[in-house]
Amino acid sequence: MWFYSWIVMQIFIETQGGERFPLMVKSSDRIFNVMEKILEKEDIPVHNQCLIFDYRRLDYNLTCLCSTKLGTR
Numbered sequence: 001m002w003f004y005s006w007i008v009m010q011i012f013i014e015t016q017g018g019e020r021f022p023l024m025v026k027s028s029d030r031i032f033n034v035m036e037k038i039l040e041k042e043d044i045p046v047h048n049q050c051l052i053f054d055y056r057r058l059d060y061n062l063t064c065l066c067s068t069k070l071g072t073r
Helices: 031-042
Strands: 008-014 020-026
Touching: 008 031, 020 031
Parallel strands: none
Antiparallel strands: 008 020
16 A cells, blocks of 8 residues: 655745745645636746746756755745
8 A cells, every 4th residue: 555645735836927926735745736826826827837946947848846856945
């Protein structure tokens, strides 16, 4: 039997205009899921978003938050 422990965390998103807002995510969320949450919360279309962490662009097709080492920073 497999047991997965997903961590729920709060991250902060900063827009190009410098506005910051918190967002609750799970470590199992894919980058695209995070972009959809940003769309729901701030009405910023997914195709207008570019998520960058640790000076690199996060690939919305492949990357899971757990693989970005987001929780370690």
